[in-house]
Amino acid sequence: MRKFVWALALLFIGCGESNDEFLGGNPAGPSGSPTTQLSRIVQPPSGLITTRWVTNDPQFNDYRPTFSPDDGTIVFERNTVGNAQVRLHKVNSSGGTVSFLLSGFGQNSTRPDWSVATNRIAFTAENSAGGTLWVCNPDGSNVFQVTNSAFSKQVDYPHWFPDGISVAATDYGNGGLTASKGIVRKVNVDQKSSTNLTDPSVLLAGDSSVSPDGRWLVLAAQADVNAPYNQDTNNIFVIDLQATKNTAPILFDGGQGRAPAWSPDGSVILFESNRASASGQYAIFAKRFSGQASDLGGSLLQLTPDALDGQHAEFSHGGTRVVLTALQSSSSGSPRGILMLELASALQNL
Secondary structure, eight states: OEEOOGGGGGGOOOOOOBOTTOOOSOOOOOOSOHHHHHHTEEOOOTTSOEEEEEEOOTTEEEEEEEEOTTSSEEEEEEEETTOOOOEEEEEETTOOOOEESSTTOOSEEEEEEEOTTTOOEEEEEEETTEEEEEEEOTTSOSOEEOOOTTSOSBEEEEEEOTTSSEEEEEEOOSSOGGGOOOEEEEEETTTTEEEEOSOTTTOEEEEEEEOTTSSEEEEEEESOTTSOOOGGGOEEEEEETTSOTTOOOEEEEOSOOEEEEEOTTSSEEEEEEOTTOSSOOOEEEEEEOOSSGGGGGOOEEEOSOGGGOOEEEEEOTTSSEEEEEEESOSSTTOOEEEEEEEOTTGGGGO
């Protein structure tokens, strides 16, 4: 294991069936100048974060890792470089042999999320017709489709509620991404029923995640609902799922941000952003969460350098590690691997 120091950056360059819970009101728009937003970014003291590769095979691109309930296994997306076919794979969280999760599954399998409560994996299956929501066991057995004709053509980003019965998933509708009026739905995977959690007249929703206590939904979303959807200009919002229907979402962070995730105690939110990068590459940021509008002004701890183009970060259930996808090298068109961060006491700097 090697020290995570900012010199590392020199090594990596380039590259519903029901809608009775709609939200009302107008969420606050992004605030603060880019200079102000950058001034809130703090760096971890040297040596508090160490890193190691879980996978870094130059033949493959690896994305979107998720931990097993005991943190011992990671499921992730993999495609061979030059081949668009994507399959879910699994590997020990310490590294080692990679194997198929769904060896005989006939569609692309993407965006996995592993339930602690029921030990099931939710994922998106994709083909030329769109994206559908599926669930399977950790050994790849008992695969079944959740979404049906009540859903649109493209359903993505399933994330389990703590009960292991329902997931939050984004229904992007039947058009292309720029025409999307994305809605986050709460989907009971066994009953195949759903309730809308967001309102496209307030936010155009992207990826989301449910807090460990089930109360809060954090999501990447666009507040300008009259403009074409653009995930690269999303901000991070939080919605209180126990509040009244007309409670406006809280703007958690006013800078560009995507792919949010919770710490296991619900006190920190991770997300990816390219706000600090001249090249447009992404870094992983951590920010304290209190559930109040004052969260907007909090500082951000930058966990990875921009040169790694870190994306799709997730906490371990023990809370001491973060796993993500990152560029394997500085070569042009470098493939991506799965990178593990050992945080030590780094989050105390927030």
